[in-house]
Amino acid sequence: MEILICSDNHGKKIVLKQLVDQYQNVDARIHCGDIELPNQDLVDFYAVTGNNDYYYRYPDDLVVEVKGHRIYVTHSHRLSFRNRLEDLAVLAKAHNCDIACFGHTHRYEVETVDGVLCINPGSLYYNRDGSEPSYAILSIVDGEFFVKRKLVSEL
Template identity: 40%
Template sequence: MKLIVMSDNHGDKETVKAVSSLPADAHFHCGDSELPYEDETLASMIRVGGNCDIYSKYPDEVVKSINGKTILAVHGHKHNVKSSLMELYYRAKEKNADIVLFGHSHLYGAEMKDGILFVNPGSTMLPRGGNEPTYAVIEWDETPVVTFKNMGHQVVESVEIKKI
């Protein structure tokens, strides 16, 4: 399974086009696109609303089953992800999620907790922490591998997630 995930492009359509055109089983946008829900640029993406999305058609969360994995996508602002992943962890448990996708902090990262993979793709426009703009590629066959790429599609960091 291959998923491509982006977040926090804050109105920039070019980054959405660049990321959504890549081959994958599914494309996710974790909010703060600042584009209307119906915008054709987002048409191929599974999307949620963020704190900067003013259009009411955006759902707060989406749960999808793809290749036998249950995926929960949120923005993260309603789960206080800048402070802790605990609220999001409990929501993932409620939804029986295998993978949780979220944004909001503009910081990329991935971790496994109790068999649940949490991935924040970072921001394609306004990254924080001295990072460059990123999106995430999740490949999960035997073991999940999360690769963060810049807008030139070059690898910034790649992490093979192993259960301990």
């Protein structure tokens, strides 16, 4: 099973089309907010609202079920900076999720916190740590999670 996870394209529509074209056979596509595009441009994604999505509304958070796994998705701008991952894990567990996907920080990050795999795919537009724009592919094989960082420049 494979899931595409992305975030923070900030109105850049072409990269979303490239992702859909490149990853036609994934089991789900998740967008963690700061889309800045109308909903009809995201029909191929499960998407949440980010702090820059002023004109278009998506859910604040959502739970995506894919082949027996529940994934909690939020932009995370309303979570504490210092305790973001811990708070995210609490929210995910409250929704019976074993995976949490988030954005907002524009930094790629993968960490397991209290049994919850937390994934920030970085930004499709620019990463604040100076690294290249990125997204993530989550593979689940025999119950094991594998996350691979992918660069937008390689699309």
